[in-house]
Amino acid sequence: MDVDGKVVIVNGASSGIGRALAVELAKFGATVTICARRKDRLEQTLEEIKPYSPQSLCEGCDCTEEDQVRKTVKLVFDRFGRIDIMVNIAGLYEPKFVRDSVWQDYHRDMNVGFLGAVRFNQEVLPIMMKQNRGIILNMSSIIEHMRPLGLSAYAATKAAVYNYSDILHKEVKGYGIHVGVIEPVLVESEMTVTGRPVKSMEEIGQEIVQGSLENYVDFNSHMDMQAPEVSAREIIREGIEKERFEVYTGEPQIWTTYGLLMKMLPGLSRGFFSVMSALMSASEDSATVSKNTQPLSKPKSARKAQDPSKAMNMMFAFSRPAARVMKELYVSLDEGVNRSIYNFGKRLIPK
Numbered sequence: 429m430d431v432d433g434k435v436v437i438v439n440g441a442s443s444g445i446g447r448a449l450a451v452e453l454a455k456f457g458a459t460v461t462i463c464a465r466r467k468d469r470l471e472q473t474l475e476e477i478k479p480y481s482p483q484s485l486c487e488g489c490d491c492t493e494e495d496q497v498r499k500t501v502k503l504v505f506d507r508f509g510r511i512d513i514m515v516n517i518a519g520l521y522e523p524k525f526v527r528d529s530v531w532q533d534y535h536r537d538m539n540v541g542f543l544g545a546v547r548f549n550q551e552v553l554p555i556m557m558k559q560n561r562g563i564i565l566n567m568s569s570i571i572e573h574m575r576p577l578g579l580s581a582y583a584a585t586k587a588a589v590y591n592y593s594d595i596l597h598k599e600v601k602g603y604g605i606h607v608g609v610i611e612p613v614l615v616e617s618e619m620t621v622t623g624r625p626v627k628s629m630e631e632i633g634q635e636i637v638q639g640s641l642e643n644y645v646d647f648n649s650h651m652d653m654q655a656p657e658v659s660a661r662e663i664i665r666e667g668i669e670k671e672r673f674e675v676y677t678g679e680p681q682i683w684t685t686y687g688l689l690m691k692m693l694p695g696l697s698r699g700f701f702s703v704m705s706a707l708m709s710a711s712e713d714s715a716t717v718s719k720n721t722q723p724l725s726k727p728k729s730a731r732k733a734q735d736p737s738k739a740m741n742m743m744f745a746f747s748r749p750a751a752r753v754m755k756e757l758y759v760s761l762d763e764g765v766n767r768s769i770y771n772f773g774k775r776l777i778p779k
Contacts, residue, residue: 429563429606429668432457435508437501439491439548440518440567442469445615448656449515449663454481456664461504463489464518483508491518491544501551513563513668514552516545517610519585523578534581541567541585546592553600560604565667566593568609570676570687575697577704597673601770606671610663613678613687614653654679672763681751682744688758 436453440446441462447469450462454477462470462477467488474486485507489500504511519541524533545566556562571579572586590609597607659677667675676684690697 429512429561429671431513431664431668434458434512435504435510436460436513436515437504437511437548437552438462438515438517439489439544440464440516441473441486442466444517445567445610445612445656445659445663446515446517447473448660449517451476451480452657452660452664453513454484457481458513459483459508461485461487461500463487463491463500465490491516491547492539494547497544497547498551501548501555505555510559511552511555511562512559513565514548514556515565515663516548517567518544519567521582524581525578526580529581534584537581537585538588541582542588542592545589549596553605556605557600557603562605563668563671564593564596564605564607565663565675566607566609568593568611570611570613570678570684572611573687573691573697575690575701577701594673608667608671608673608675610667610675610677611684611687612659613676613681613684615656615659615678616653672759673766674759674762676755676759679744679748681755682747685751685754688755 431453434457436458438446438450438453438460441450442464446462446464450460450473453460457480459481460477461484462473463486464470465488467486470486470488474484477484485504487500487503489496491497501511520537522533522537549564549566552562552564556564566589567586568590569582569586571583572590575583590611593607593609600607654677662677663675666672666677678684
């Protein structure tokens with residue numbers, strides 16, 4: 429689908445990928461309605477959008493509230509007479525071990541990241557089905573395939589989004605509606621950047637074996653992450669213009685390949701992260717390692733000399749071309765099989 433002239437709703441557009449995507453869509457000629465809970469952030473984003481798309485709107489909307497979702501969709505439809513594209517970005521990211529969690533943690537993540545998308549989709553689907561055309565993109569994550577320690581609520585939410593989107597794709601494809609999932613790795617956003625002082629890789633490594641989950645976000649400070657504007661353009665190209673089901677974006681791209689491998693061989697994920705669990709268990713039983721132990725202070729120059737992040741990012745950059753080829757081969761094969769079966773089946777349907 430060509431973006432120019434289309435009417436789009438972006439849920440979760442106050443920051444990160446959602447904000448960047450809304451601006452890029454406007455640059456491509458779309459009329460965009462941006463919504464999120466933080467109206468002040470939306471108004472700032474709308475100021476960036478207006479020069480490219482004067483008719484675009486911003487609407488404060490909590491996707492956990494059905495009435496607010498219904499009101500937002502009705503506002504857009506009444507104003508423009510159609511809805512061409514729905515993009516659900518809103519989500520939460522709060523690492524926590526299962527043993528430290530309560531059921532409310534899972535409800536909170538699901539209510540925003542999964543059910544928030546469901547609420548919007550339930551409202552736009554009847555409109556798109558009458559139009560016999562539309563695109564719905566829902567935010568999943570490569571984490572859904574990798575399933576690392578401490579992200580059970582997040583991974584469960586993204587798995588729900590993925591499987592729901594897969595079934596919805598099958599149910600509405602025949603009505604001219606395309607449904608896809610966005611699966612980012614690391615993209616600069618409030619979720620991936622802490623604003624705290626950068627910790628050394630040595631400190632982060634010690635925190636991992638001590639069972640601290642702050643390292644998930646602290647580790648990102650050492651990574652060459654992808655700018656949200658780059659991810660936004662990839663989402664437009666792959667998810668909207670090419671109408672692919674799975675849209676992989678973010679850095680390092682080798683992690684996407686790793687996630688796809690774990691998707692095909694889930695035992696790799698269980699084995700790898702079970703070893704990490706055994707390491708954590710051993711550290712808790714050891715008299716020499718304690719959660720209260722602080723790393724010895726070292727001169728800044730010594731920390732810098734031992735910090736492997738530069739070499740790690742060089743390795744990721746070196747592997748990028750091969751990872752990109754492998755990702756493209758996988759997606760092209762998957763999309764080719766899907767479309768070939770669909771097109772062949774349509775020929776068999778009597779007109």
